[in-house]
Amino acid sequence: MSSRTDRAAPVVEMYGITVERGGVRVLDDVDLTLHPGEVHAIMGENGAGKSTLIGALTGTVPIVSGDVLVDGAARTPTSVAQSRAEGIATVFQESHLSPHLTVAENVMIGHEVRRWFGIDWAANRERASAALATLGIEDVDPRTPLAALSPATKQLVAVARAIVLEPRVLVLDEPTSSLDAAEAARLLGVVRRLRDQGVAVLFVSHFLEQVFEVSDRMTVLRGGRVVAEYRTAEVERAELISKMIGEDIDALQALHSQRLAHHYAGSGEATLRATSIGRRGSLEPTDVDLARGEVVGFAGLRGSGRTELARLMSGVERADRGELWLDGARVQLRSPGAALRYRIAMSSENVREDGIVAGLTVRENIVLALQALRGWSRPLSRGEQDAVVDTYLDALHLSRDDLDRPAGELSGGTQQKVLVARLLATRPHVLILDEPTRGIDIAAKLDIQRRVARLAGEGVAVVFISSQLEEVVRLSDRIVVLKDREKIGELSNGPGVTVDTIVEMIAADLDELAPGDDDGAGAADGAGGRDVT
Known part of the structure; x- marks a missing residue:
């Protein structure tokens, strides 16, 4: 000063x-x-x-x-x-x-x-x-x-x-x-x-x-x-x-160590496979495989196609080319509701506009997707709602005092956790999270990152998108890198993979990428901490 x-x-x-x-x-x-x-x-x-x-x-x-x-x-x-x-x-x-x-x-x-x-x-x-x-x-x-x-x-x-x-x-x-x-x-x-x-x-x-x-x-x-x-x-x-x-900051280091111990190398049949999926003016044809128990990070600058790919894989937008396969069977996702019936759930990056219903209570927001799956002619009883909500209160550090408050009154971090709880209540096989920690505090980020790691351990296939590349490196087993609305490579996370690895890959011209540049090894070291939004 x-x-x-x-x-x-x-x-x-x-x-x-x-x-x-x-x-x-x-x-x-x-x-x-x-x-x-x-x-x-x-x-x-x-x-x-x-x-x-x-x-x-x-x-x-x-x-x-x-x-x-x-x-x-x-x-x-x-x-x-x-x-x-x-x-x-x-x-x-x-x-x-x-x-x-x-x-x-x-x-x-x-x-x-x-x-x-x-x-x-x-x-x-x-x-x-x-x-x-x-x-x-x-x-x-x-x-x-x-x-x-x-x-x-x-x-x-x-x-x-x-x-x-x-x-x-x-x-x-x-x-x-x-x-x-x-x-x-x-x-x-x-x-x-x-x-x-x-x-x-x-x-x-x-x-x-x-x-x-x-x-x-x-x-x-x-x-x-x-x-x-x-x-x-x-x-x-x-x-x-x-x-x-x-x-203590050691909590983040402990989470990183847990992910190292979990590190998953996918093998066998993918639970969700996208082959040449794309949309004119939005995303070039792209191949992506997701396996159960695996966290796959989508990394790239804003406008790189990372969100577009997630939306095509979750039915939020309809692909006009390519195919989606779920557990070996071809599926067509014409809407998020259709994807949810296949147990594919997505959290949008814009929670206030595309996620939380501000006028509904926290309790009503959490059970919303589950009720939609069940059908509105068979409303969940209060006891069933309580059972669902209780499952995620402690897991996501939500306050019981907030349950009957309008969700729009809550902080951004709490709203994000309520949205995650809503998706988890459907017991998804594939969970796609687009910027789940954007605009929220460190404690809420830590809660969500821990939950992502736990979900992978329970066999859920997770897509994790974040502009904070250190989060992607910390949590992911594999990292799909996109640039200019097309996939430019894929990294198997390992000791040699850092934030700088991804940044340099994005910065390089496509013709500079050697054939071996899309295949790392081992587990991430989480270095760098660079935001490339």
């Missing part, structure tokens, strides 16, 4: 902040101080209280007790508008943008440039364009309807709306969750520039490398309480992770 930051008086001070929800204390006596010219990261697992703390600062969450001071003066946060008036701008994890307005209208809404004749649209477009250029997306026409943009660009528009206010405090809640590596790097560069201009930045992210790269100081929350505060340059990653999850 700079000496200037050490001398500067704090712009925001929060003392003894306590928040309750439904009679449960979700923030307990939390202190936080934000200084000008500093990036302060809030770290913790899903449900630790990070977003609640942001809500307490911005007035979207009522405070039971505690004090909030801005420039040394006490205030009672009541709304986002009040926070903006005091120079506190926020980019929430779920962007509050209007798809029916243009980019410029979204960026400038609430603080439009006005003249005697009304809103000066030309001036507003000019200011919006300047904010977009700061983020490196000057090619976006401010007159473009927001609905026409990609999710990543929409996220950058939300950031532009915050910085156009020239805030004294900028709050970023998971700002890079939908950005690719280049976009995230660009945003982090903007964060550094704002810090150097004297802005206090509150940064929340589950990407550890980004936090270490951009933050000066960090506060760790667990269970709604502050458990540690560090200068970023003085803390080791292992210590930080241990504080966040309340569990």
Whole structure:
């Protein structure tokens, strides 16, 4: 941290902040101080209280007790508008943008440039364009309807709306969750520039490398309480992770050792075999075999075809070429429901849109697929539901107190585990998991990774897709590598296979791959930890 930051008086001070929800204390006596010219990261697992703390600062969450001071003066946060008036701008994890307005209208809404004749649209477009250029997306026409943009660009528009206010405090809640590596790097560069201009930045992210790269100081929350505060340059990653999850980092190493002991070399007839399966404009003809008790990783950059292959193998999309064989018999999967009847289940990478039914309770979400298999004319009794739910409460560390809450109220990590529980309730023979750990905390990731390893040990064929390549290396027996919507190779996991092995394979031109490049050996060492989203 700079000496200037050490001398500067704090712009925001929060003392003894306590928040309750439904009679449960979700923030307990939390202190936080934000200084000008500093990036302060809030770290913790899903449900630790990070977003609640942001809500307490911005007035979207009522405070039971505690004090909030801005420039040394006490205030009672009541709304986002009040926070903006005091120079506190926020980019929430779920962007509050209007798809029916243009980019410029979204960026400038609430603080439009006005003249005697009304809103000066030309001036507003000019200011919006300047904010977009700061983020490196000057090619976006401010007159473009927001609905026409990609999710990543929409996220950058939300950031532009915050910085156009020239805030004294900028709050970023998971700002890079939908950005690719280049976009995230660009945003982090903007964060550094704002810090150097004297802005206090509150940064929340589950990407550890980004936090270490951009933050000066960090506060760790667990269970709604502050458990540690560090200068970023003085803390080791292992210590930080241990504080966040309340569990020693050795747990991850133990899981890796378990996978080494399990390492499966498939032989004999595959339970699911795809031969030349593909779809025009989506995936070139591809061959893949899955054996029972085997974890097969699909690795590649975003857009490589890894998700497309998973969707074709699970009936989410229909292939227009090739064949699927299940236990030696040819099958046609015309829908996810048809695949489920064959005991092939898939978890989508977009849990909120394609997985969880937000208005249903956790209990109802868990039994949903099983009820669909059984048929709606034969509803599961409450006793049958309880038996199913009880099976997965402990296995996935779900809370019994959440069972009758709408699933949409839960953290992203808990929603992901509820979706996994729903799929497991159908007792699948093939389980396809597309980004099952994206956007969730380390503890939830560990729970899901352990469950994947256990399922393989129980004879389930598992497909595991993750942008975090160290996860793929840690869990997989074989790794199918895709690039530009076609399979470019296959690795049998072993001591010689690392994250760098996969990255180099993806980076190489196809004609540079020697015939032996798709056949590794042994068990993975889990090195690297590189995110290639």
